[in-house]
Amino acid sequence: MNDLAQTLRLRDDFPGVGDWHYLDSAATAQKPHAVIDAIARAYGPDYATVHRGVYERSANMTLAYEAARRKVAGFIGAASDGEIVYVRGATEGINLVAQCWAGTQLKAGDRILLSTLEHHSNIVPWQIVAEKVGAAIDVVPLTQDGKIDLDAMRAMITPQHRMVALAHVSNVLGSVLDVRRAADIAHMVSAKILIDGCQAVPRLAVDVAAMDCDFYVFSAHKLYGPTGIGVLWGRAELLDAMPPYQGGGSMIDKVTFEKTTYAPPPNRFEAGTPHITGVVGLSAAIDYVQGIGLDRVHAHECSLVAKARAALGGMNSIRLFGPDDSAGILSFAVEGVHPHDVGTILDETGVAIRAGHHCAQPLMRHLGVEATARASFGIYSDESDVEALVAGLERVRKIFAND
Structure with missing residues (x-):
């Protein structure tokens, strides 16, 4: 054929x-029957909550929910499913890192490095945290053909730069970043690097270990999956050191009126009843794309x-x-x-x-x-x-x- x-x-x-x-499709991808059918089953004969019920259907849905986490980890080359945090989308994933890592690790005088081609979702969260802690933002220029200029990045990065956040694929220009080289440059000054993978994951094989980045985010709806669900991958040691983003059910270890202790990642960052059917749809989307x-x-x-x-x-x-x-x-x-x-x-x-x-x-x-x-x-x-x-x-x- x-x-x-x-x-x-x-x-x-x-x-x-x-x-x-x-x-x-760069805005949102259409959905195949396989994803639509999986979501319909999840909302219909398979529907139950996860993590809480002792009855069989809840246990089965919990198994499917956590199996999807393992599938996502394998899909992007993560070392462990414990590094996979479910979020509403890449925007929430970036905000989570901005608030819970940068907001607690950066101080006045530190610097954040972005690029000229970033989506607003990879600009505004860093501006919010920079204003909060007194950090500054620098911007890497582009090459003549619209790629992030890594030679310029190498020349301008300093030990004061603590966080670098760049798009893997530009949502406007389609230009592809050499993530490994960008990560190497960031790590030269011990900066952490977050990669916005929204436009990359639907069309490129992603291996976060080989790229050596520190955080990676993407949204399911651009990967032929449903809206309202996305993924934050982070190195285990970084996630473990980060405070929770929101409080509520599922993210706790023990609650008293005097003190609350929190669950380890990824549950620490997943307060409340999750988007169960969204996760099922994401899993089906990954199966569909990998089948091709x-x-x-x-x-x-x-x-x-x-x-x-x-x-x-x-x-x-x-x-x-x-x-x-x-x-x-x-x-x-x-x-x-x-x-x-x-x-x-x-x-x-x-x-x-x-x-x-x-x-x-x-x-x-x-x-x-x-x-x-x-x-x-x-x-x-x-x-x-x-x-x-x-x-x-x-x-x-x-x-x-x-x-």
């Missing part, structure tokens, strides 16, 4: 796609991006952003046309893209624009999506007559 035929078969697995040219193979997913998406870049690059009025080898994501601007108008006209032709600042306003300012149009691919995308995007943009140019 050739790649195109295989892609068409995979497209049938996604009831939300059909004949629609869905090119907004992330190397194959990445090659497929890169092929589609290359075709789209070649086609759009031949249009005089279109400006492309990011490197030629971007991973599954292509941002562009049409001269004289606001990205929202581009998105609206494309929608009329059955093509769904993203238009706006993509929660990356500092990057927009760096690019010299207020917003971009963004097409992002998934495992269900195929050449017909590229053809529809190109045809839709020809219509945009004809309407605005900017050629």
Whole structure:
């Protein structure tokens, strides 16, 4: 079976796609039947709470819930499932580290290192903690083709830098970070490094041990799973030294009115009744993606991006952003046309893209624009999506007559 035929078969697995040219997978991925069915079973005949019930269904759901934690650990190369913390998404994971590690370890005069292309979720939490403790934030510039400039990072990092937080794959440019080199640079000055893996996990094989980072976060809904569930991975010794993020049930050892002691990680950071069905859906999503193979997913998406870049690059009025080898994501601007108008006209032709600042306003300012149009691919995308995007943009140019 050739790649195109295989892609068409995979497209049938996604009831939300059909004949629609869905090119907004970087925002959220469509869900396969396998994930939808797993969630339906979890809410139906399998439903029960976890960790508390002594009856059989609760015990079975607890087994499934914790088996998913082990599956996540294997999926990203973690040493232990005790390093896997369930959170609502990458945003909460970053906030947890900002408050519970940086908020307790940083002091006035310390510095945090980010990059120009970060998502707001990897900027604002660090600003909050920096203001709280009196730390300062520095920003690594980009190379000409839109990658985090690791040579510049090496030149600017100092012993005062205690935390580095960078995106593995840019949600705007699709540029891929050499995480191991970035981690080596951070560790040269004994800084900790957090990696935002939201755009990487759905399209690249991730091995946190090989990358040697200290924290890694991602959201399930970009990995063909449900919303409201994500993962924070952290080194065991770092998690063990961190205070809890929230208080409530499940995260305690013993409670008295005089003093409360806390459970060890990961339970320490999982207060309250968890998103049980979300975890089941995440587990099913990992099974689905692993059944296809992330190397194959990445090659497929890169092929589609290359075709789209070649086609759009031949249009005089279109400006492309990011490197030629971007991973599954292509941002562009049409001269004289606001990205929202581009998105609206494309929608009329059955093509769904993203238009706006993509929660990356500092990057927009760096690019010299207020917003971009963004097409992002998934495992269900195929050449017909590229053809529809190109045809839709020809219509945009004809309407605005900017050629």
